[in-house]
Amino acid sequence: MASFGQLDLWRLAGKRSFDRGERYVDRVGELGDIEDGVVATVRGTEPYQVRLTWTAAGLTGDCSCPFGQDGEFCKHCVAVGLAVIAAGRNAAPTAADATPAADPTGPA
Numbered sequence: 001m002a003s004f005g006q007l008d009l010w011r012l013a014g015k016r017s018f019d020r021g022e023r024y025v026d027r028v029g030e031l032g033d034i035e036d037g038v039v040a041t042v043r044g045t046e047p048y049q050v051r052l053t054w055t056a057a058g059l060t061g062d063c064s065c066p067f068g069q070d071g072e073f074c075k076h077c078v079a080v081g082l083a084v085i086a087a088g089r090n091a092a093p094t095a096a097d098a099t100p101a102a103d104p105t106g107p108a
């Protein structure tokens, strides 16, 4: 199932960027829906454009900051990820339109 949690952010970003990202959650702008994820602007030294996508293949982050341009999963990506989790939108982005899945609690 395509969804993610804080642990995925932690693994991708590392402790340092994760800790910094937690302090940027307040700076995340409105979450915009895209296919397989969200886009958002994070107000840092300047506004940075972040795109997070998550599919069965995993979670990917892109950011317009220098670290993001280097291919790092930066603190801005962490902040957007945490904002997505806080908004309860970290399940599969297409889930809302899909037919409800079978009971995930498993066999009785």
Ligand SMILES: [Zn+2]
Pocket (backbone or CB within 6 Å): 048, 063, 064, 065, 066, 067, 068, 074, 075, 076, 077
């Ligand atoms: Zn960044």
